[in-house]
Amino acid sequence: MEVQITNFLMVFTRIFGFFAVAPFFGRREFPFQARAGLAALVTSIIYPVVSKNVIQGSVWETVALFVKEAAVGFLMGFIVFIMFSAVYVLGEIVDFEMGFGIVSVLDPQINTQVPILGNFFYILTILIFLNINGHHILLDMLMRSFEVLPAGEPVLMQDLLYSILESFYAMFEAGVRMSIPLIFATFLADFALGIMARTVPQMNVFIVGLPFKIVIGVLFLIIILPTLLTSLEILFNGSYEMLELIIQGMAKKP
Numbered sequence: 001m002e003v004q005i006t007n008f009l010m011v012f013t014r015i016f017g018f019f020a021v022a023p024f025f026g027r028r029e030f031p032f033q034a035r036a037g038l039a040a041l042v043t044s045i046i047y048p049v050v051s052k053n054v055i056q057g058s059v060w061e062t063v064a065l066f067v068k069e070a071a072v073g074f075l076m077g078f079i080v081f082i083m084f085s086a087v088y089v090l091g092e093i094v095d096f097e098m099g100f101g102i103v104s105v106l107d108p109q110i111n112t113q114v115p116i117l118g119n120f121f122y123i124l125t126i127l128i129f130l131n132i133n134g135h136h137i138l139l140d141m142l143m144r145s146f147e148v149l150p151a152g153e154p155v156l157m158q159d160l161l162y163s164i165l166e167s168f169y170a171m172f173e174a175g176v177r178m179s180i181p182l183i184f185a186t187f188l189a190d191f192a193l194g195i196m197a198r199t200v201p202q203m204n205v206f207i208v209g210l211p212f213k214i215v216i217g218v219l220f221l222i223i224i225l226p227t228l229l230t231s232l233e234i235l236f237n238g239s240y241e242m243l244e245l246i247i248q249g250m251a252k253k254p
Contacts, residue, residue, distance in 0.1 A: 007047075007151060008043065010066060011043050011047050011050060011146065011151050012039055012043040013066050014069040014073035014145070015043050017073025017074040018073035018142055019038060019039050019077065020073070020077060021081050022080050022081060022138065023126060024126050024135065025077075042142075046146070072145070072250060075250075076141075076142065079167050079242050080239050080243055082168060082171050082242075083167060083170065083171055083174070083239035084122070084239065086175040086178070087118060087121035087235075088115065089174075089176065090117075091117040091121050092175075093182075094117050094179055094221075095118065097179075097183055098117075098186060098218075100115065100116050121228075128232055138243075141240065141244065141247070149250055163245050164246070166245070167246070170238055174238060178231045178235075181224045182217060182224070185217060185220035186217055189212060189216040189217070190213070193209050
């Protein structure tokens with residue numbers, strides 16, 4: 001019974017570590033009690049089907065295994081959070097181009113200032129993610145992690161750092177790619193303002209330019225919103241691929 005309880009708690013520790021930082025589950029609006037209860041519910045469901053190891057060793061060895069399981073879950077959730085942060089990169093670039101760079105809002109999850117459009121894109125991304133049942137895929141990947149890396153087995157860090165760095169690169173790449181259409185729209189607005197400044201020198205371009213770029217940016221955002229939704233689907237698929245890569249990197253045998 002003691003071994004069974006220990007194994008159950010090890011599975012629970014990995015799942016709770018994942019829920020602590022994963023998108024939607026890890027937000028501060030999601031109460032700690034709800035996260036712990038959800039982790040316990042998921043653990044009770046998948047525990048009978050995941051591979052279990054008999055824990056043998058001293059107390060400190062068992063504690064080290066618990067820390068390892070928490071680190072594995074935390075890293076998995078952190079990788080998904082990094083990929084979703086691409087929308088913040090998108091919002092930062094678009095805000096700068098449209099003139100919203102001086103405006104920001106507080107994100108309670110990371111406790112820092114984020115661009116206003118970045119916060120809008122992040123909320124939109126979470127809503128679409130939940131609407132297409134993307135969280136079901138995350139739970140499936142979490143369960144798969146116990147097949148690739150059973151609870152209690154040591155974690156091999158070979159190629160793991162490279163996978164984390166690659167996830168950061170993928171985040172910035174996705175954010176920049178999604179912002180290209182809006183950058184092009186603001187460039188056209190700047191080009192039009194430049195022509196107006198040359199043809200009508202009496203007009204104060206600095207006063208007219210800011211609201212003009214905001215209006216053009218918002219209108220173009222409405223027009224290309226379906227394209228952005230397609231880009232979000234690509235972002236979700238990239239998140240699943242990076243999560244799979246991280247799991248394989250932690251379980252890779254020498």
